[in-house]
Amino acid sequence: MNPDTTMTIREMCDLFEATPRTLRFYEQKELLFPLRDGQKRLFTRRDRARLKLILRGKRFGFSLEDIRQLLELYDTGEGQQVQLARTYDIAQERLAEMQRQRDELSGAIDELKEQLAWAERMLSQSQQTQQRKAG
Secondary structure, three states: OOOOOOEEHHHHHHHHOOOHHHHHHHHHOOOOOOEEEOOEEEEOHHHHHHHHHHHHHHHOOOOHHHHHHHHHHHHOOOOHHHHHHHHHHHHHHHHHHHHHHHHHHHHHHHHHHHHHHHHHHHHHHHHHHHHHHHO
């Protein structure tokens, strides 16, 4: 594909495994800026690059506002160094949050396993008591 070629919304959806609704949402939030040909949206190379970054940011749990700020840094030409430094800071914060969530989830899993083990013991004791009464 020629990098300067525009893509339709369907082509973008197929390429990025996204829905038309998702692309329209990002357009509404002013994260994507497709060209208009009547009702038809035409996405440029810049839109493709932006969508790739948006989807990556969402996968990592970045907020749309974080993503917007990073894209704006890129657009204003403040330089790759500024964008990289801000991305690094946001990613560090997100990693810490994900690790905290993982630790909380691990604790909840351990507690649930303990409760299940207790329930198994109680069920086993109840069955043994019933068998003794029946026998």
